[in-house]
Amino acid sequence: MLTVVKNGEVYAPSYKGRKDLLLAGGKIIDIRSELDLSAAGLAVQEIDAEGRLVVPGFIDAHVHLIGGGGEGGFKTRTPELSLTDATMAGITTAVGVLGTDGTTRRMESLLAKANALEEEGLTCYIHTGSYQIPVKTLTGSIESDLIFIDKIIGVGEIAISDHRSSQPTFHELAKTAAAARNGGMLSGKAGLLEIHVGDSPDKLQLLEQMVTRTDLPIHHFHPTHINRNAELFHAGIEYALKGGYVDFTTSAAGAYGKRGKVKSSEALRLMLEEKVPVSNITFSSDGQASLPSFHPNGEYAGLQVGNVMSLYEEVKDAVQLEGIPLETALRVITSNPAKILKLHAKGGIEKGKDADLVLLEKDSLEIHSVLARGRVMVENKRPIVKGTFA
Numbered sequence: 001m002l003t004v005v006k007n008g009e010v011y012a013p014s015y016k017g018r019k020d021l022l023l024a025g026g027k028i029i030d031i032r033s034e035l036d037l038s039a040a041g042l043a044v045q046e047i048d049a050e051g052r053l054v055v056p057g058f059i060d061a062h063v064h065l066i067g068g069g070g071e072g073g074f075k076t077r078t079p080e081l082s083l084t085d086a087t088m089a090g091i092t093t094a095v096g097v098l099g100t101d102g103t104t105r106r107m108e109s110l111l112a113k114a115n116a117l118e119e120e121g122l123t124c125y126i127h128t129g130s131y132q133i134p135v136k137t138l139t140g141s142i143e144s145d146l147i148f149i150d151k152i153i154g155v156g157e158i159a160i161s162d163h164r165s166s167q168p169t170f171h172e173l174a175k176t177a178a179a180a181r182n183g184g185m186l187s188g189k190a191g192l193l194e195i196h197v198g199d200s201p202d203k204l205q206l207l208e209q210m211v212t213r214t215d216l217p218i219h220h221f222h223p224t225h226i227n228r229n230a231e232l233f234h235a236g237i238e239y240a241l242k243g244g245y246v247d248f249t250t251s252a253a254g255a256y257g258k259r260g261k262v263k264s265s266e267a268l269r270l271m272l273e274e275k276v277p278v279s280n281i282t283f284s285s286d287g288q289a290s291l292p293s294f295h296p297n298g299e300y301a302g303l304q305v306g307n308v309m310s311l312y313e314e315v316k317d318a319v320q321l322e323g324i325p326l327e328t329a330l331r332v333i334t335s336n337p338a339k340i341l342k343l344h345a346k347g348g349i350e351k352g353k354d355a356d357l358v359l360l361e362k363d364s365l366e367i368h369s370v371l372a373r374g375r376v377m378v379e380n381k382r383p384i385v386k387g388t389f390a
Contacts (some may be wrong), residue, residue, distance in 0.1 A: 001043050003374055004035050008049025008359065012349035013056060013330035021054065023355040026373035031351060047376070049359055052368055053326075056334040056348050057092030057356025060311050061341060062157070062194065062224055062247065062284035065096035065113045065124070066105055069290025071164070072300045077101075080113060081288050081308065083120045083387035087377040089285075089309040090367050092356035093123040093346050097157045097194060099289060100164055102130025107138045114151050121372050121385050123346070123354070127194050128152050131159035132166040133176055142176065146183030146191055153189045153341060155180040157224065160206045162198020163298060173206060174214050181220055190342040195223040203235040207244070218244045222340060224284060225249045227262040233270075240276040245340060247282045248332075250314040251291060251306035265317035268332065269324060282340065283332045285311040316365050326365075 003023040010016040010031075022030035022037075037044050063086075067078040086094060094117070096110050107128060114124035128145040129135035135155060137145045145152045155176065159165030168176075177193050184191015197204065204223060211218045224247035226236035236246045248264040262270070264283055271281060287308035293301045311333055318329040338347025345354045355374035358367060370378035377385045 001045055002037065003045045003047065003355075004037065005047045005049050005054060005357065006035070008052050008054035009362070010349055011053055011055045011327050011330055013334050014327050016349070019054075021349070021357070023371075023374040026355055026375075028349060028351055028353055028355050031349070047369070051362050053360040053362055053365075054349065055330055055358050055360060057346070057358055057370070057372060058090045058312060058333045059093040059337040059343070059346060060086070060091045060285050060287060060308055060333070061095045061222075061282060061337040062249070062286055063094045063096055063308065064099055064286070064288040064306065065094065065117065065126070066109050067288050068099040068101070068306075069292070069303060070101045070104070071290060071292045072303060076290060076303060078288050078290050078305050081117070082390065083117060083122060083385070084383045084390060085287070085308050086117075086122055087370050087372065087385070088367070088383060090312050090358040090370055091122070091308055092370065092372040093125075093343065095153070095341065096124060096126040098130035099157060099196070100131050102132055102136050107136065111138065111149070111151060120387055121375055121377055123356070123372070125151050125153045125341070125343075127154040127156045129155050129158065131157065131164060131196060133158060133168040133172045135176060142179040143183035143186065146180070146189055147187045154184070154192045154194055154222075156194030157196040158193055159196040159198060161200035161202040161204075162196065163200070165196075165198065168206070170206065170209050170213070174210060174216070177210060177214075177216050177220060181216060188342070190340065192220055192222050192340070195221055197223050197225050197228070197232060199229060201231075203232050204239050207239070211242070211244075218242060221245070222247060225286070227264055227267040229260060230262060233262045233267060237271060237274050237276060240271065240280045241274070243280070245280050245282065246271070247284055249286045250283050250310040251286045251289070263317070264314040265322050268318050268329065269322040272324070278328055278331055279336060279339070281332050282337050283311060283314055287311075312367065319365065
């Protein structure tokens with residue numbers, strides 16, 4: 001069946017004005033000022049977006065699909081992501097990672113969960129490995145994982161500057177990055193390194209060495225949690241001004257970091273004021289991750305759980321509290337991650353791209369409806385498609 005989304009104001013994410021969208025086969029097949037198919041005699045589903053904004057489906061580039069944590073023992077393992085957790089938050093594409101635990105949580109389970117969510121309607125990709133080097137892969141090598149497994153698009157999250165990391169040396173990280181880059185080039189994928197940056201005073205020093213001492217380009221790395229404390233955030237400004245990507249974690253503002261997390265919406269404003277190109281900035285939720293806190297002696301003190309809903313909430317705060325234009329703020333969860341991850345069918349409202357759309361209330365910017373590859377997942381703030389065991 002054809003679907004027409006009518007009368008909405010389109011942000012693609014750049015502002016396009018009032019447009020009608022024609023959807024078929026999970027794709028956007030036409031965009032016009034007005035579409036009238038009444039004379040064609042075709043079965044058409046019509047979605048009236050009057051009074052609403054139509055924006056691209058959100059990309060969450062860092063989600064713990066099968067849960068995370070365990071820093072406080074087995075009972076602190078966090079739960080898996082559900083379909084409606086994502087769709088109610090406007091997320092139509094998610095990239096799964098393992099995190100701290102690459103032993104009891106394995107790549108086989110992460111791949112299976114990504115496939116399960118895709119069967120339920122979400123688009124999912126994953127990175128190979130966890131915090132540790134050597135990387136625990138599915139096929140025996142990073143290159144083979146990237147080349148032969150469609151859903152694997154990168155490596156990580158590899159942890160640096162963190163007491164939970166494997167304390168990788170410069171040469172270990174460089175070899176891992178080179179393998180990821182080669183595998184990415186041979187498979188036509190991003191092949192980037194997703195880098196977990198912890199609370200250590202070393203901050204981004206290891207990545208800066210990668211750029212100055214190897215031939216690897218700075219855009220081959222995607223460091224996340226850059227807003228976990230003020231010192232790391234300011235180091236992130238300098239890194240981004242050199243051309244590097246920086247990713248802000250939207251979950252649990254103020255929950256972790258010894259020296260106070262910088263709220264993602266505020267961090268976006270501050271970086272833009274420092275003339276960091278918005279194209280170098282992304283948000284991700286760290287959804288379903290454990291966000292642990294530790295005593296000064298390094299002992300576990302407690303945790304919160306990452307929330308995917310925070311992804312759009314921080315974008316909305318960037319607009320409503322920080323005064324950032326909507327078309328700018330949207331880029332950090334749509335076109336920017338799509339470009340960085342080489343997800344060519346995602347991140348925008350254009351002919352030929354996937355029909356991933358979010359309808360927002362014009363005045364409040366609340367999520368009203370969500371379409372994933374043309375299928376209505378959320379309508380009038382209620383989930384229409386639920387997970388298998390919901």
